[in-house]
Amino acid sequence: MHDTSTLQQALAQNLFDAPPESAKALIETLGAIAQACAHISDIAAQGVLVGAHGLAESANSQGEDQKKLDVLSDELMSRHLGACPHVAGWASEEHERQQQSWDHEKQGRYLVVYDPLDGSSNIEANISVGTIFSVLPHTYRGAPPSDSSYMQPGHAQLAAGYVLYGPATIMVLTCRRGVLVFTLDRNSTRGGAPAVWVLTQDQVSIPVQTREFAINMSNQRFWEKPVQRYVAECVAGEGGPRMKDFNMRWVASMVAEVHRIMTRGGVFMYPRDTRTPLKPGRLRLMYEAAPMALLIEQAGGRAVTGTSELLDLVPDTLHQRVPVILGSHEEVSRIVGYHADPHENVSWQLFKTRSLFVQPQA
Ligand code: AFP
Numbered sequence: 001m002h003d004t005s006t007l008q009q010a011l012a013q014n015l016f017d018a019p020p021e022s023a024k025a026l027i028e029t030l031g032a033i034a035q036a037c038a039h040i041s042d043i044a045a046q047g048v049l050v051g052a053h054g055l056a057e058s059a060n061s062q063g064e065d066q067k068k069l070d071v072l073s074d075e076l077m078s079r080h081l082g083a084c085p086h087v088a089g090w091a092s093e094e095h096e097r098q099q100q101s102w103d104h105e106k107q108g109r110y111l112v113v114y115d116p117l118d119g120s121s122n123i124e125a126n127i128s129v130g131t132i133f134s135v136l137p138h139t140y141r142g143a144p145p146s147d148s149s150y151m152q153p154g155h156a157q158l159a160a161g162y163v164l165y166g167p168a169t170i171m172v173l174t175c176r177r178g179v180l181v182f183t184l185d186r187n188s189t190r191g192g193a194p195a196v197w198v199l200t201q202d203q204v205s206i207p208v209q210t211r212e213f214a215i216n217m218s219n220q221r222f223w224e225k226p227v228q229r230y231v232a233e234c235v236a237g238e239g240g241p242r243m244k245d246f247n248m249r250w251v252a253s254m255v256a257e258v259h260r261i262m263t264r265g266g267v268f269m270y271p272r273d274t275r276t277p278l279k280p281g282r283l284r285l286m287y288e289a290a291p292m293a294l295l296i297e298q299a300g301g302r303a304v305t306g307t308s309e310l311l312d313l314v315p316d317t318l319h320q321r322v323p324v325i326l327g328s329h330e331e332v333s334r335i336v337g338y339h340a341d342p343h344e345n346v347s348w349q350l351f352k353t354r355s356l357f358v359q360p361q362a
Helices: 009-015 020-050 068-082 120-125 186-194 215-220 225-239 254-264 283-297 327-338 348-352
Strands: 055-059 065-067 088-092 111-119 131-137 159-165 167-172 180-186 196-202 211-213 247-248 267-270 302-304 323-328
Touching: 009 020, 009 180, 009 196, 009 254, 020 068, 020 111, 020 131, 020 167, 020 180, 055 068, 055 267, 065 068, 068 088, 068 120, 068 186, 088 283, 111 120, 111 283, 120 131, 120 323, 131 254, 159 283, 167 254, 167 283, 180 186, 180 211, 180 302, 186 348, 211 254, 215 225, 225 327, 254 267, 254 283, 254 323, 283 302, 283 323, 302 327, 323 327
Parallel strands: 088 111, 211 247, 211 267
Antiparallel strands: 055 065, 111 131, 131 159, 159 167, 167 180, 180 196, 267 323, 302 323
């Protein structure tokens, strides 16, 4: 039997030690985000029936084609955040610059950063997608925020979370006091009633060991040596240096990968690759890597670039990209060790014998 606590009740309990006024403001802010995501969930679940598939006639601030659901999700997040008195401004993957709240830009105590729809290349394939969000303090409260207001390290986040639009709609969030999981009670959202998020797990704990890794193997030839070595050893299985077999997953939706790690452990990697040496990685620091890093670490895992802890990084720009390696603590620490010894050559013998990357002789 699950705890029937709703979002507000569970957060009030989780934030028992916080000053009442700030606890109330954070709960109401997370409530606004949760309401927006419940609406996104409804639209995503109806898909093509409500015109949520296909490309929008636009591109985002990074010149990437926008899907209709990207735009709809961003509009919903923006609308709910603009109505929240505690939010002074927000920054979205879909917009180059941050957006001030017309009504609350001066008294709002928080800044919100979000990816309104992560994994949007999966929408038409009906594969899980998600929303990722992060709540930062508006350190100069009283003055309207600017882009530079957001240049804070991941450690400064007051809350972070994601909503996974899968068979069930799940919200996983932390207020730096452990990780809570909520499931959207769809029966409650009929007739436009406010969504009811039911607490279905508290204090998520990621297994420290794993036999499962997630990476886009098609980029293998571009990886740096430490990642080459790590993956080759996993693929070598029980006959190789790790002396155990591994499994591989790749959903191409970070929210789905991270939720799998939250439920059973694992390692997710989107490392720097040499294909575009000037591009430090694919994923964005502020609204993908940093919120996920806080969640992973609050659940007992570890989140790094390979050479730095992700939560230590101070962004230079809103859309800065970084390498991301996160998941089960022991496994991520092993990969960090390999980065600390970059001259360690990959055991190419592993590749030849395993024919993973060498075409078998005819
Ligand atoms: P999209 O939102 O463009 O689908 O990108 C999703 C994502 O940012 C992240 O969620 C995935 O882990 C990663 O990109 C998938 O990248 P590849 O398509 O290169 O595998």
